Amino acid sequence: MLVRVLGAAAGGGFPQWNCSCRNCRKLREGTFAGHPRSQTQLAVSADGLAWFLINASPDLRFQIEAFPPLHPRSNSPRDSPIHGVVLTSAEVDASLGLLLLRESQPLIVYATEGVKRVLVEDNSFFGVLRRQADQARWRPVTPGEPFGLETIEGLPTGIHCMPVATDATYPGYVTPERSSSLPEAQASIGLFFEHQGNKLAFLPGSPTVDDEWIKQIETCDAILFDGTFWSDDELIRIQGTGRTARQMGHMPVGGPDGSLERFSGLEGPRKIFIHINNTNPMLDESSDEHRQVTAAGWELARDGMELEI
């Protein structure tokens, strides 16, 4: 399975338009020891011909243009090698890009019923995906129930997905009343991909990691894990207010309960942090945090990174 990282930043990207944190400021000044990133986006394919987007970032239009295998190939006026999209949540940075795929192109959208309801029932913009019958073909995803990725023609690709529920809640823009009317376990999922016996874990947003996941992850060839924040109070310290990393659905990388510690015994898979927020000090390749990450055997995902699983 081919995996292309089209974007590796958390919501807002790096730099973020209204942010003057140390990282964003130094990046703009040209004095930052590191790289800009667009918002987290994957593309996967079993054969290099039929592609699937994993989430749909607000940067999707540019991300598609930056990767020629996703460009139209036929001589017909409308064509795309993108057959479907798998959504892990209804967060803006994971789903807004669906609106950019609206040009009457048939598309399979794999999502939990809860995520679909938030997007389609609560946001009339998503009507652009219903302009034609059979345009967006929603396929319900249930945590714990594996499904196969199929082409728009209904052919199996050989890529299988096991969705797992995370402890993350529905996005902050969903009111508490609305959230309580939706299935809690369908708010946010992680994905374990399998193709020809090879496995990839994609867990971009999770405040906790249960022991069963660790067992699953041990059998994977690679893991792309939540690298949003270094510390639990990172945004509060920068903004003066706000929620902790865990309250926002993210396990911090550093600290006694962070992911470096939690995965310290992990030996099997290649370990890569993705969905990295612009405030995270590990983005600075001259920082102590970056040294800690690399010393622990982790890599930081970057736009354009490719894996063959």
Ligand SMILES: [Zn+2]
């Ligand atoms: Zn910033």
